[in-house]
Amino acid sequence: MLTSDDLRLVGPDVIEVSARHERLDPHVKWWVDYAPEPATTLSGRVVFGTLHAFGAAGGAEVTVASVIKYPNGASPTSEEFEKALKDSDALETLYDYARTVVSSVAAIVNARPELDRKAPEPVFGQLKRASESDSASTSASAER
Numbered sequence: 001m002l003t004s005d006d007l008r009l010v011g012p013d014v015i016e017v018s019a020r021h022e023r024l025d026p027h028v029k030w031w032v033d034y035a036p037e038p039a040t041t042l043s044g045r046v047v048f049g050t051l052h053a054f055g056a057a058g059g060a061e062v063t064v065a066s067v068i069k070y071p072n073g074a075s076p077t078s079e080e081f082e083k084a085l086k087d088s089d090a091l092e093t094l095y096d097y098a099r100t101v102v103s104s105v106a107a108i109v110n111a112r113p114e115l116d117r118k119a120p121e122p123v124f125g126q127l128k129r130a131s132e133s134d135s136a137s138t139s140a141s142a143e144r
Contacts, residue, residue, distance in 0.1 A: 002076040004088035010044065012066040012097045021058040021109040028053045028115060030095060032122040034068070034085065036078050044069035045081060047091075048127065051098040058111030062101045066094055082124055095119035 028051070035046040044067045052061040068090050070076065076084065085091050099115050106113055 002070055002074055002080050002084045004084045004086070004090075006070050006074065007084055007088040007090040008044075008069045009090040009093045010042070010067040010069050012064055012094055014101055015048070015063040015065050017060065017062045017101060017105045019058065019060040019105045019109045019111065020054075021111065022054070023056060024054045024059070026055045026114060028113065028120055030098075030120045030122045031125065032085070032091065032094075033125045033127045034078075034081065036126045036128075038075070039067055042067055042069055043072045043074060046127065047085070047094065049091075049094050049098055049122075051095065051102050053099075053102050053106065053113035053115055055106075055111055055113040058106065058109045059113040060102045060106040060109075060111065062098050062105060064094060064098045064101070066090075068094075078126060086122065086124070091122070092119055 031050045033048045038044065039046055047068045048063060048065045050061065050063045053059050068085060
């Protein structure tokens with residue numbers, strides 16, 4: 001059985017960033033989408049995280065991605081992977097990475113959204129290949 005302690009973050013990278021000077025009620029959202037099947041060359045799955053954080057003076061949104069590895073020979077179902085991922089240090093580290101980028105990008109528009117050091121509860125979804133659907137949406141991205 002896969003546990004949260006089995007997961008390791010590998011090669012996080014920033015995929016997309018944006019910042020806006022727009023007055024909104026302060027809010028933070030954390031969406032996490034993961035591949036429903038293992039990466040072809042690694043024992044792990046591709047994971048995307050989108051952190052959206054706004055305060056009274058504006059805010060930013062950043063999407064980061066990484067491979068989350070698990071032990072060789074493990075073959076968790078999507079449900080097992082999500083359960084282990086939810087409470088893992090690997091996901092918390094991906095949030096920390098996104099939080100740092102959001103803070104930096106938001107500063108460009110003189111916004112300082114309040115971000116907790118601990119990740120908010122993630123909204124999970126599964127990535128889909130573009131060939132599977134015209135919209136290629138996930139349950140998490142549908143809420144954005």
